[in-house]
Amino acid sequence: MSAIHLTTPLHYEDLQKLKAGDRVTLSGIIFAARDVAHRRMIEALDRGAPLPFELDGAVIYYVGPTPPPPGLPIGSAGPTTSYRMDAYAPRLYALGLAASMGKGKRSAELRAALQKYGGVYLGATGGAAALLARHITAAEVIAYPELGPEAIRRLTVDKFPAIVIYDAHGGDVFPPI
Amino acid sequence: MMFLCRWLTRACPQTFFDRAHLSAGTPWIDAGLSSLMPAVSHSDSPGIKKESANSLSYEDFTMRIISAERLRQAVEALILSVSRSLPSDVRAALQSALAEESSVQGREILRQLLANADYAEATGLPLCQDTGTAVFFVEMGEDARIDGAGLQATLETATRNAYASGYLRNSMCHPLTRANTGDNTPISLHLDLVAGDGLRIRFLPKGGGAENMSRCAMFAPSRGISGIRDFVLDTVRQAGPNPCPPIIVGVGVGGTFDLAPTIAKKALLMPLDMPNPDPDAAALEAELLDAINRMPIGPGGLGGTRTCLGVRLLLRPCHIASLPVAVNIQCNAARRGEICL
Numbered sequence: 291m292s293a294i295h296l297t298t299p300l301h302y303e304d305l306q307k308l309k310a311g312d313r314v315t316l317s318g319i320i321f322a323a324r325d326v327a328h329r330r331m332i333e334a335l336d337r338g339a340p341l342p343f344e345l346d347g348a349v350i351y352y353v354g355p356t357p358p359p360p361g362l363p364i365g366s367a368g369p370t371t372s373y374r375m376d377a378y379a380p381r382l383y384a385l386g387l388a389a390s391m392g393k394g395k396r397s398a399e400l401r402a403a404l405q406k407y408g409g410v411y412l413g414a415t416g417g418a419a420a421l422l423a424r425h426i427t428a429a430e431v432i433a434y435p436e437l438g439p440e441a442i443r444r445l446t447v448d449k450f451p452a453i454v455i456y457d458a459h460g461g462d463v464f465p466p467i
Numbered sequence: 468m469m470f471l472c473r474w475l476t477r478a479c480p481q482t483f484f485d486r487a488h489l490s491a492g493t494p495w496i497d498a499g500l501s502s503l504m505p506a507v508s509h510s511d512s513p514g515i516k517k518e519s520a521n522s523l524s525y526e527d528f529t530m531r532i533i534s535a536e537r538l539r540q541a542v543e544a545l546i547l548s549v550s551r552s553l554p555s556d557v558r559a560a561l562q563s564a565l566a567e568e569s570s571v572q573g574r575e576i577l578r579q580l581l582a583n584a585d586y587a588e589a590t591g592l593p594l595c596q597d598t599g600t601a602v603f604f605v606e607m608g609e610d611a612r613i614d615g616a617g618l619q620a621t622l623e624t625a626t627r628n629a630y631a632s633g634y635l636r637n638s639m640c641h642p643l644t645r646a647n648t649g650d651n652t653p654i655s656l657h658l659d660l661v662a663g664d665g666l667r668i669r670f671l672p673k674g675g676g677a678e679n680m681s682r683c684a685m686f687a688p689s690r691g692i693s694g695i696r697d698f699v700l701d702t703v704r705q706a707g708p709n710p711c712p713p714i715i716v717g718v719g720v721g722g723t724f725d726l727a728p729t730i731a732k733k734a735l736l737m738p739l740d741m742p743n744p745d746p747d748a749a750a751l752e753a754e755l756l757d758a759i760n761r762m763p764i765g766p767g768g769l770g771g772t773r774t775c776l777g778v779r780l781l782l783r784p785c786h787i788a789s790l791p792v793a794v795n796i797q798c799n800a801a802r803r804g805e806i807c808l
């Protein structure tokens with residue numbers, strides 16, 4: 291199956307075309323953020339403060355990478371389990387987030403938000419962290435550096451491989467268990 | 468000898484409880500508990516005299532002294548190699564899963580995981596970005612002692628050093644504020660005192676994704692084997708794609724509320740290709756493995772026939788009123804390794 295190539299920022303029309311099970315590759319800028327960074331972003335929104343990056347059309351990758359060894363932009367960088375961000379993510383989708391990328395299943399509320407706002411949820415291979423890091427060509431901490439592995443990073447990605455887990459129309463790649 | 472035994476029984480449990488909760492740089496950890504436990508001074512233990520650099524004698528009895536420095540270096544090397552390479556039995560299990568998996572997506576995931584293991588080994592990058600809680604299972608001979616900093620402190624130092632020098636991720640944080648401790652300590656230490664003067668250290672870096680899918684239950688004995696089976700299968704079903712399948716399932720049955728999860732985790736140290744020495748446990752392992760692989764979870768959760776690489780079960784006698792059951796899920800990045808000093 292050949293992959294659908296996507297370049298960030300993503301557009302509503304591109305997202306509408308994606309179907310659960312589609313293989314995609316991502317190029318451009320994506321943002322690394324996980325647990326505490328999400329809590330901080332929601333707190334910022336509550337205060338009316340700006341977010342560390344533009345949400346419209348953005349892709350958030352749920353990852354806390356290992357530190358970069360000398361000569362590499364980043365260490366190992368596979369996905370973390372996504373449901374932990376379900377408490378925060380619907381609000382980000384409402385504000386224009388196009389896609390989140392992680393691993394595992396998510397809540398009914400999150401899936402409803404995808405349909406409502408036209409977003410998608412992508413899955414990267416959990417455990418393939420060293421291999422996935424090859425698709426990240428640059429990384430820079432842009433917010434909350436004190437969070438260490440949980441800081442928000444701007445990542446430049448080149449053909450980062452993923453699969454559409456939930457599409458914007460209620461499609462779900464996971465077989466019912 | 469008699470004095471020494473008395474010294475050991477007095478000092479060792481105290482040492483375990485006291486130091487198990489201390490960690491440099493993280494004063495909020497169990498300060499309450501530590502302050503409740505009076506410290507024991509080793510220096511005034513009766514009848515002990517230091518004979519040479521590597522032994523300690525009392526009358527006809529000799530203790531082996533292991534240098535903390537040697538221990539630290541060996542544990543740092545262990546942490547680095549374990550974080551970067553998959554154990555050979557796990558790799559072999561992934562390879563046979565690839566040969567047997569019926570789904571195309573499942574085979575693709577398994578190929579990626581094997582390629583990842585090759586790549587990590589070749590480059591020295593960690594197998595997974597979650598380099599885990601540093602879990603140690605230590606069997607320490609009662610006739611051995613660590614010179615200088617002692618066992619717990621040396622393991623903490625080795626962890627701190629290896630996570631920094633090996634570019635491993637610091638994944639430990641304050642449970643309420645979520646502030647990172649900054650050096651991947653505290654470690655999690657399970658210590659068994661055994662006969663002899665050996666020291667065996669097993670390291671199991673445990674990722675959060677699979678750990679979060681683990682469960683423990685206190686059943687009535689009437690639930691029996693079918694209750695155990697249902698609980699394990701339900702835990703795996705609930706976990707679904709979350710813990711990075713193909714998974715390994717560690718099951719601990721028996722003990723007390725605290726011990727069942729510990730033996731479930733200890734079960735994850737058993738190589739996949741080693742038959743369970745207990746025939747009842749072996750039969751239940753085989754039955755559970757078959758039932759899990761009939762669930763349509765598959766590698767990566769994308770569907771398929773190889774959800775689980777192995778089930779490992781450890782049993783322990785329990786109270787006549789209890790049937791504790793714990794399930795510790797391990798992910799495909801099933802890192803573990805050991806050294807003996």
Ligand code: SF4
Pocket residue numbers: 368369370416417418595596597598673674675676677709710711798799800
């Ligand atoms: S569950 Fe295991 S393989 Fe998956 S991200 Fe966590 S440590 Fe890595």
